[in-house]
Amino acid sequence: MELELECSTRQALVIRVNGTILKFTLGTFALIIGLNCIGVLGDFKFNTEEPNMLIVQYFGSKDFNRRSNLIDRFNNKVWADNEDDTIKFAIFYFIHTYVYSGKKTTKRIPRIHFNLVESGRYMQYPWCRKAFHWLLKSNNKKMTSHGKFYRICGMHIVLQIWIYECSGKVHMKFRQKDDACIPRLLNWQTIGAKPRYNKLMSDIFNDGNRGIHCICSHFTLIMYSDNVNDEDDGQRPPPITSPDLSRKQHQNGMTL
Numbered sequence: 001m002e003l004e005l006e007c008s009t010r011q012a013l014v015i016r017v018n019g020t021i022l023k024f025t026l027g028t029f030a031l032i033i034g035l036n037c038i039g040v041l042g043d044f045k046f047n048t049e050e051p052n053m054l055i056v057q058y059f060g061s062k063d064f065n066r067r068s069n070l071i072d073r074f075n076n077k078v079w080a081d082n083e084d085d086t087i088k089f090a091i092f093y094f095i096h097t098y099v100y101s102g103k104k105t106t107k108r109i110p111r112i113h114f115n116l117v118e119s120g121r122y123m124q125y126p127w128c129r130k131a132f133h134w135l136l137k138s139n140n141k142k143m144t145s146h147g148k149f150y151r152i153c154g155m156h157i158v159l160q161i162w163i164y165e166c167s168g169k170v171h172m173k174f175r176q177k178d179d180a181c182i183p184r185l186l187n188w189q190t191i192g193a194k195p196r197y198n199k200l201m202s203d204i205f206n207d208g209n210r211g212i213h214c215i216c217s218h219f220t221l222i223m224y225s226d227n228v229n230d231e232d233d234g235q236r237p238p239p240i241t242s243p244d245l246s247r248k249q250h251q252n253g254m255t256l
Helices: 026-033 053-059 067-075 083-099 111-119 127-139 157-166 197-202
Strands: 012-017 020-025 175-177 188-190
Touching (some): 020 157, 026 127, 026 157, 053 067, 053 083, 053 111, 083 111, 083 127, 157 188
Antiparallel strands (some): 175 188
8 A cells, every 4th residue: 555654564554644644453443343353262162063054055065165155145045035044144245245355256264154154153253353454464465466456355445434534624525424423434425436546646645635633542442362373462552653654665666
């Protein structure tokens, strides 16, 4: 990302806009999206020896437990008149096309996701933390080999709402605020033509525009440690002091 600073980490995305440093953390993410982020991943254990009825009835084997198979079955409404499975498929589809958007359709769906939806425990699972780390992890990826594009995975709409919230004093013809509730995602809608990159960089992100401010600076989030894989350790990231204001550079010298 072109505005990203070198001090960004897996726990916080830091950008500089119009002379103001903005930090996007898990607390900001949670405040905007409203998903659950409290819980210990290790508490969600299931007996994998027992058959999962969603897999047995609609997927058959591990070879068909891929995102592409889920999307096909959702579009074909394979659940017929089964209202319970209709809801389960809707939840499943939401998780893998919205929370985990951007992943390759050939990617296998983790067994635990089937178990969470089938058991109803998906409501207690800390999707917020998983989605946040997936989003920031994808942001740290290099551009494509052609140097023109990069893929942002996860709930990238949250970054869009974050910019809307931070630029409250800036007039934008393509956004409209309708409410002031939490989650803040529900407050905004995009109207009119979608803005182009050149328009954004010359208007909203122009250094002459001083309407940017920081949100969530005092937002406190209580979490529990789980120490699973490359997830965070459950603690809030340390404050960023004396940040390196140089922006990230592509390996070939291109600015991201």
